[in-house]
Amino acid sequence: MTYKLHFADLLPYWDLLLKGLVFTILLTIVSTVAGTALGTLGASARTFGPRWLDRLTGAYVEVIRNTPFIVQLFFIFFGLPAAGIKLNETTAAVLAMTVNLGAYSTEIIRAGIQAVPKGHIEAGASLAMSRLQVLRHVVLKQAFEKIYPALSSQIVIVMLGSAVVSQISAEDLTYAANFIQSRNFRAFEVYLVVAGLYLLLAIVTRAALRGIGRLVFRGPGR
Amino acid sequence: MSDFSFWVILSNLLLATRWTIALSLVAFASGGLVGLALLFARVSRIGWLEWTTKAYVEFFQGTPLLMQLFLFFFGVALFGIEVSPWLAAWLALTFWTSAFLTEIWRGCVEAIPKGQWEAADTLAMSYMQQMWHVILPQAFRIAIPPTVGFSVQVVKGTALASIIGFVDLTKAGTMLNNATFRPFLVYSLVALIYFALCFPLSWFAHRLERTFNVAR
Amino acid sequence: MSLVSIQNVRKSFGEVEVLKGVSVEIARGAVVAIIGKSGSGKSTLLRCINGLETYDAGGISVDGIDVAAARADLRDLRRNVGMVFQQFNLFPHLTAAENVMLAPRVVNRESEIRAKELAREMLAKVGLADKAGNYPSQLSGGQQQRVAIARALAMRPNVLLCDEITSALDPELVNEVLRVIEALAKDGMTLILVTHEMRFARDVGTKLVFMHQGKVHEEGPPKQLFAGPTTPELVQFIGASLH
Ligand SMILES: Nc1ncnc2c1ncn2[C@@H]1O[C@H](COP(=O)(O)OP(=O)(O)O)[C@@H](O)[C@H]1O
Ligand SMILES: [Mg+2]
Numbered sequence: 001m002t003y004k005l006h007f008a009d010l011l012p013y014w015d016l017l018l019k020g021l022v023f024t025i026l027l028t029i030v031s032t033v034a035g036t037a038l039g040t041l042g043a044s045a046r047t048f049g050p051r052w053l054d055r056l057t058g059a060y061v062e063v064i065r066n067t068p069f070i071v072q073l074f075f076i077f078f079g080l081p082a083a084g085i086k087l088n089e090t091t092a093a094v095l096a097m098t099v100n101l102g103a104y105s106t107e108i109i110r111a112g113i114q115a116v117p118k119g120h121i122e123a124g125a126s127l128a129m130s131r132l133q134v135l136r137h138v139v140l141k142q143a144f145e146k147i148y149p150a151l152s153s154q155i156v157i158v159m160l161g162s163a164v165v166s167q168i169s170a171e172d173l174t175y176a177a178n179f180i181q182s183r184n185f186r187a188f189e190v191y192l193v194v195a196g197l198y199l200l201l202a203i204v205t206r207a208a209l210r211g212i213g214r215l216v217f218r219g220p221g222r
Numbered sequence: 223m224s225d226f227s228f229w230v231i232l233s234n235l236l237l238a239t240r241w242t243i244a245l246s247l248v249a250f251a252s253g254g255l256v257g258l259a260l261l262f263a264r265v266s267r268i269g270w271l272e273w274t275t276k277a278y279v280e281f282f283q284g285t286p287l288l289m290q291l292f293l294f295f296f297g298v299a300l301f302g303i304e305v306s307p308w309l310a311a312w313l314a315l316t317f318w319t320s321a322f323l324t325e326i327w328r329g330c331v332e333a334i335p336k337g338q339w340e341a342a343d344t345l346a347m348s349y350m351q352q353m354w355h356v357i358l359p360q361a362f363r364i365a366i367p368p369t370v371g372f373s374v375q376v377v378k379g380t381a382l383a384s385i386i387g388f389v390d391l392t393k394a395g396t397m398l399n400n401a402t403f404r405p406f407l408v409y410s411l412v413a414l415i416y417f418a419l420c421f422p423l424s425w426f427a428h429r430l431e432r433t434f435n436v437a438r
Numbered sequence: 439m440s441l442v443s444i445q446n447v448r449k450s451f452g453e454v455e456v457l458k459g460v461s462v463e464i465a466r467g468a469v470v471a472i473i474g475k476s477g478s479g480k481s482t483l484l485r486c487i488n489g490l491e492t493y494d495a496g497g498i499s500v501d502g503i504d505v506a507a508a509r510a511d512l513r514d515l516r517r518n519v520g521m522v523f524q525q526f527n528l529f530p531h532l533t534a535a536e537n538v539m540l541a542p543r544v545v546n547r548e549s550e551i552r553a554k555e556l557a558r559e560m561l562a563k564v565g566l567a568d569k570a571g572n573y574p575s576q577l578s579g580g581q582q583q584r585v586a587i588a589r590a591l592a593m594r595p596n597v598l599l600c601d602e603i604t605s606a607l608d609p610e611l612v613n614e615v616l617r618v619i620e621a622l623a624k625d626g627m628t629l630i631l632v633t634h635e636m637r638f639a640r641d642v643g644t645k646l647v648f649m650h651q652g653k654v655h656e657e658g659p660p661k662q663l664f665a666g667p668t669t670p671e672l673v674q675f676i677g678a679s680l681h
Contacts, residue, residue, distance in 0.1 A: 003300045066374065066420035067413045068381035070392060075413060078405035156284075163286035167385060174288060187296035195281075195289040202284040341527035341586075344488055345541035345593060346516035355544055359531045 007189050013180045020176030021197060027090075027172060028159040028205070031097035035158070036151065038098060039105025043143075044135060046106065047113050057106065064103030070164045072096050077168045093165035093172075101158045108150045112143030145217045152209040156202050163198070173197060231398050231408060238394030239415055245380045245390060246419075248312055250373055253319025260324040265331055267349065275324065282321030288382050290314040295386045311383035319376055326368050330361040367434055371427035374420045381416070391415055441466040441628050442487060442597060447496035449482055456482050457493065458652040464597075464645070469629045471639035471660060474649035475675065480632040483649070484599050487630070488512070488519040501596055517545070520590030524602040526582045528574040534561060534585045535570035538592045545593070560588035564618050580611030584618055597628040604635060636679050640664045648672050 077092040124134035166175035177194040181187040264275040295310035342352040384393035395412035442464040449457040485491040489512040498505040508515045538557040542548040564584035604612045646660040
C-alpha cells in the first residue's frame with residue numbers, strides 16, 4: 001500500500017468534532033432519561049395494567065424491536081409531518097431514540113419486576129401501602145437494581161445507534177465527520193478518528209453508568 | 223391514481239427486499255464463520271491471541287456500525303481496489319456480526335460447568351479434543367436461541383448499508399419517497415416489511431429459549 | 439517401591455495454606471481411604487495427584503512420573519491416573535457407551551469397533567451392560583456414577599482417584615456404587631478414596647489416612663485405627679461420624 005495517512009488535515013476542524021461530540025452526549029443523556037421513564041411506564045403497564053394496555057404496549061415493543069432504527073427515524077422525521085406533526089431534526093432525533101430505548105427498556109424492566117418475589121408485594125400491601133406506593137418503593141427499586149447492567153448495555157447500544165441521526169442532518173458527531181471529509185477529502189482518516197471517539201465514548205459511558213449504579217444502589221449489606 | 227401508486231410503491235419495495243434478504247444471509251453466514259474462528263482464538267488460552275480477539279470484539283461492539291461501513295467503504299479504496307457498496311457492506315457486516323457472535327458464543331462456552339472440563343482433563347484429552355468433543359457440542363445447544371435472536375440484529379443492521387448507496391429496502395424507501403412524496407405511506411410499508419422479516423425470527427428465538435429452559 | 443509417593447506437599451489458595459506438608463506413600467494394589475472434616479484439604483490433595491491443582495512445594499510422583507515436571511503436558515500422567523467425581527461429571531450429550539468410548543477413541547486412537555467392545559466390557563463390569571444406549575439424564579444417580587467409573591476404567595489406569603463419589607447419592611443408591619469399588623479392590627486396582635463411608639473404609643481399606651487442618655494427623659491400618667485411635671481429634675471424628 002502506497003497511501004500515506006494524513007491525520008494532520010483534521011486539525012483545523014477540531015472544534016467541529018468537539019461540537020458534534022457534545023451534541024451526541026447531550027442527545028444520549030436526554031433520550032436515556034426519557035427512554036427509561038417511558039420504559040418504566042411501559043413495564044408497569046404490561047405488568048399491572050389491564051389486559052388491553054398490556055397488549056397495546058406489547059405491540060409497541062415488538063414493532064420497535066423488529067424494525068431498524070433508521071426506518072423509525074425516517075418515519076418520525078419524514079412521515080409524521082405528512083400526518084400534520086412537524087418536528088425539527090433535533091426533536092425528531094430525541095424522539096426516535098426515546099421511543100427506541102423505551103421499547104427495549106420496557107422489556108428489560110418488566111423482567112426485573114417479574115423477578116421481585118410476590119411476598120414482597122404482599123408484604124407492602126399488608127402495610128396498608130397504596131398500589132402506587134408498593135410499586136414505587138418495593139417493586140421498582142428492586143427491579144432496577146437487578147436489571148441495571150442490562151439497561152446500561154442497552155443505553156450504550158442506543159448511543160452508538162445515534163450515529164444514524166446524521167442522516168436527517170441532526171448535527172451530531174457523525175454529521176461533523178461527514179462534513180469534514182467533504183471539505184478535506186480525508187474520509188478514511190476522519191472516520192477512523194471519529195470511530196475512536198465513539199469507542200472512547202462507549203468506554204466512558206459504561207464506566208459512568210457503573211459509577212452511578214454504585215452510588216444509587218449502595219445499600220446496606222451485600 | 224392513488225391506488226396505482228400504492229401498488230407501484232409496494233412492488234418496488236418488495237423487489238428491493240430481495241437485496242436486504244441476500245445481504246442478511248451472506249453477512250450472517252460469513253460473520254458466523256469468522257465468529258467461529260475467532261471463538262477458538264478467544265478461548266485458546268494463548269495470551270496474545272485472546273487479547274487480540276478481545277480488542278477486535280471491543281472495537282466492533284464499541285463503535286457505530288455506520289462508522290464501520292464508512293471505514294470499509296473508504297478504507298478498501300485506499301488499497302486501489304474499486305469498492306462497490308455491496309462489497310463494503312458485506313465486509314463491514316461480516317466483521318460486525320462476527321464480533322457479536324464470538325461474544326455470544328464465548329458466553330455459551332463459559333456456561334458449561336467446570337466439571338465437564340475437569341472430567342475431560344482427567345481422561346487425558348488435549349485442550350482441542352476437550353473443546354471439540356465435550357465443550358462445543360454442549361455449548362452449541364445453548365447457543366442456538368441467542369444466535370437466532372442475533373440474526374434479527376443483522377437484518378436490521380443491513381438497513382445502514384443504504385447510507386453508502388446499497389439499494390436495499392431502506393434505500394428503495396428513500397428513493398420512492400423522493401419520487402412520490404408520500405413519506406407516511408412509504409415508511410409505514412418499509413417498516414412493515416422489516417417487521418415481517420424480523421418478527422418471525424424473534425418469535426422463533428423466544429420459543430427456542432423457552433423449550434431449552436424447560437429441557438434443562 | 440510406592441506407586442504413588444507424596445512427599446511434604448504444601449499448597450496455598452491465596453493467603454490460606456490448605457496443605458501444610460503432607461506425606462503419604464501408596465503401594466501398588468493399596469486401597470487408601472482418606473477421611474477428615476470438610477475443609478481439611480482432602481480434595482485438594484487428591485487433585486494435586488493428577489495435576490488438577492498445582493502444589494507449591496514438596497513432590498508427588500506416580501509410577502515414577504514426577505507430577506510437577508509433567509506440568510507442560512499432563513496427558514501421559516492422566517492416562518495412568520483415573521478420576522471419579524462427586525458430581526459424576528458425565529458428558530450429558532453422549533450415551534453411557536459413548537461416554538466410555540470417547541477417551542479410548544480420541545486419546546488412544548482405538549478403532550470404533552475396539553472402543554465399542556471396550557465400552558461393553560467396562561459397562562458390564564459395573565453392571566450396566568443393558569444401559570449402553572441411555573443418556574445420563576435417563577439414569578439414576580447410582581447408575582450415572584457407575585458409568586463414570588466405567589469411563590475412568592476404560593483408560594486402563596494404574597490408580598483410580600475417587601472424591602466422595604457416594605456423597606451426592608440418595609442413601610439407597612450408595613451400596614451399588616460401593617460394591618463396584620469393592621470388586622475393583624479385589625481385582626487389585628490401586629484406589630485412593632476420599633470418603634465418609636466409615637464402615638467401607640474399615641472393611642475394604644488397606645490404609646487409612648486421617649487429615650486434619652491440612653496435615654496427615656494419623657495414618658495406619660484401618661481396623662487398628664478404628665479400634666484404637668490415638669489422637670483426640672480422630673476419636674472425636676470417628677465418634678461424630680458414627681452418629
Ligand atoms: N479453588 C479454591 N480456591 C480457594 N480456596 C479453595 C479452593 N479449593 C479449596 N479451597 C479451600 O481449601 C480448603 C480445603 O478444601 P478441600 O480440599 O476441598 O477440603 P475437603 O475436600 O477436605 O473438604 C477449604 O478451606 C476450601 O475452602
Ligand atoms: Mg472435598
